[in-house]
Amino acid sequence: MLTWDETKKLLSKYTRRAFGDDSLDANLQYVNLRGANLQDADLWGVNLQDADLWGVNLQDADLQRANLAGADLRRANLQGANLQDADLWGVNLQDAD
Numbered sequence: 001m002l003t004w005d006e007t008k009k010l011l012s013k014y015t016r017r018a019f020g021d022d023s024l025d026a027n028l029q030y031v032n033l034r035g036a037n038l039q040d041a042d043l044w045g046v047n048l049q050d051a052d053l054w055g056v057n058l059q060d061a062d063l064q065r066a067n068l069a070g071a072d073l074r075r076a077n078l079q080g081a082n083l084q085d086a087d088l089w090g091v092n093l094q095d096a097d
Helices: 003-013
Strands: none
Touching: none
8 A cells, every 4th residue: 555655646746737737637547545545636537447445535636537437435535526527437435425
């Protein structure tokens, strides 16, 4: 499992804010971010297909246009998250907020 510092470093490489490019679509397919605190994260358009996001804090995160198909979001905190136009096909939301 990644530490919070490692997670921030990884995400800063791939988010649109880091590059100033609204069309950036980072590929984090199959990534394991189990239990990470991604509150307020800018994950616009990121590919998180089949990612392990069990227990992740995504409160107020921007997941607009993100591909979450098949992701494990059990026990995740999604309160206030922007999921507009996100692909949620096959997402496991058991016990998610």
